Amino acid sequence: MRILIVDDNPTNVIIIREILKKENYRNFITASSAKEMLKLLGIGSADGEGGKQQSDIDLILLDMMMPEMDGIEACRVVQEYEHLKDIPIIMVTAVGDSKKLAEALDAGAVDYVTKPINKVELMARIRLALRLKREKDWHKERDQRIQDELKLAALVQSAVLSLPITDERFEVNAIYQPSFELAGDLYAWYPLGDGRYAVILLDMMGHGISSSLFCMFLASVLKDTVTTYVEPEKVIQELNRRFNQLYIEKQLVQYYFTAIYMVIDTRLKRIDYVNAGHPPGLFFEGNAKTPVLLESNCHPVGLFDRIDIQPQTLSYEEDGHLVLYTDGLLEMAEGDQEEQLKFMVRNLNGGHGWDEAPMREAFFIDEPEQERDDDKCLVWISLKKGQE
Structure with a gap:
């Protein structure tokens, strides 16, 4: 002293x-x-x-x-x-x-x-x-x-995120910017063989330590769930079941997450998907400037013991790109959801190939961590015809 x-x-x-x-x-x-x-x-x-x-x-x-x-x-x-x-x-x-x-x-x-x-x-x-x-x-x-x-937990959380994949008919990349060191967004993809790929993007309610822990739990069960059940309806139902097993006594907050999960068959040129309360995915095919919307078709995961799902199917013939994102990107635009979607389409309807620089410039402004309101995540999937 x-x-x-x-x-x-x-x-x-x-x-x-x-x-x-x-x-x-x-x-x-x-x-x-x-x-x-x-x-x-x-x-x-x-x-x-x-x-x-x-x-x-x-x-x-x-x-x-x-x-x-x-x-x-x-x-x-x-x-x-x-x-x-x-x-x-x-x-x-x-x-x-x-x-x-x-x-x-x-x-x-x-x-x-x-x-x-x-x-x-x-x-x-x-x-x-x-x-x-x-x-x-x-x-x-x-x-x-x-x-x-x-900081160590953030490194561990970042390590579970999937690395980019580049194949003849399929390419997937992502940009991720948490609002804090720990975040509530999670993305993953898995090759299923025979030209098929499973892709999921989810957004946990809130952000910070509690949301990141739930995300880490989901990351621990995702691969086994996807490879066992594969089909979108069954995978989302199993995630709902597993998530509801996390019973917390005297829990004051009802935790849940939105998710969009899909199986892409690059040989049959087909996308089977479920959107559980998540912002609509955007699919641009050929020269089209207006995307097909992969809209929500069931409620978020974890709200109820049972979840009723009507899986959707989308086919394509030309080269295209599919963009998934969390609501942190939508909230960058003012106005209602229609105006926000116009903002997204305006910045995403370019070429089908992945170009990271303009995506960062449009959506991932370099701002101080304490000023970020929400986690931001963008997943870009390029679909190519390849050799017949």
């Missing part, structure tokens, strides 16, 4: 040092001016120039009235540095002006003692400030540990 005593009067410094020694506080240093204090803290000078090394000071006893720079101004300078602003500063003052004392507290001081110094009062305020500092340091360390664990 290290204390910094700042006072231009040597007598005051001696008095405080002796009080601290008698209370077994022996790890302290002194400064005769505010500028000297700033240098000791690694700031260097009043204009902010100088080093930025972390300070090992745990408490500052700062005289309010000093030449060149007073304690209030020095306190304001300290508050400008993120790594110093949590050091508790106790003002030591002979001034009884309540406005000045209030100004000192507004500048960042946590407390004050008046001269002549009362030993009992000084030590009580020091103990309180140090106790609060220890608690704040504990919370900072805990928060940092949580942030480190979240």
Whole structure:
């Protein structure tokens, strides 16, 4: 525990040092001016120039009235540095002006003692400030540990996402931008053999830790579910069954997810799909600028024990591309759903081949994480005739 005593009067410094020694506080240093204090803290000078090394000071006893720079101004300078602003500063003052004392507290001081110094009062305020500092340091360390664990969890979550596939008749790519480190969107695809591929995109209600955990559970059962049941109706029903097994006692929020799942047969040129409450997929074939909409045909997954599904089938003859997305992309456009779909079509009706740059420019603006309202995910599937 290290204390910094700042006072231009040597007598005051001696008095405080002796009080601290008698209370077994022996790890302290002194400064005769505010500028000297700033240098000791690694700031260097009043204009902010100088080093930025972390300070090992745990408490500052700062005289309010000093030449060149007073304690209030020095306190304001300290508050400008993120790594110093949590050091508790106790003002030591002979001034009884309540406005000045209030100004000192507004500048960042946590407390004050008046001269002549009362030993009992000084030590009580020091103990309180140090106790609060220890608690704040504990919370900072805990928060940092949580942030480190979240970053690791985000890496794990990202690792379960499927990698791009490029085959003669089928190509699939994706862009994913979570609103936070952990997100509630999930996509996956699996080759089924004989030119068939299963593709799923789902969007868990909400985002953050709880939604990401549900997504990780679904990721753990997806491959087995898809390869066992294959057909869209059966896969969605099984996911509904498995998801409803996650019974949480006293659960205040009803969790569910929207999903669009499809089996693409590139030999028969057929798409069998189920859209469970998800934004409509967009299929552009040949030179058509207006897409076929793969609209919702059942309610979201997890709302009820049973889910009634009417699977849909779509056939194609020409080259085309199919775009799946989560509602984070729709919400970039103002207006009702019709206006939002026009916005999507306008940005997606180009060539059938995958071109990542314009997709990022249109939908994945590089904005700070704290300003992102929702997770964003886009899956682009290119369908090619190939050699007959």
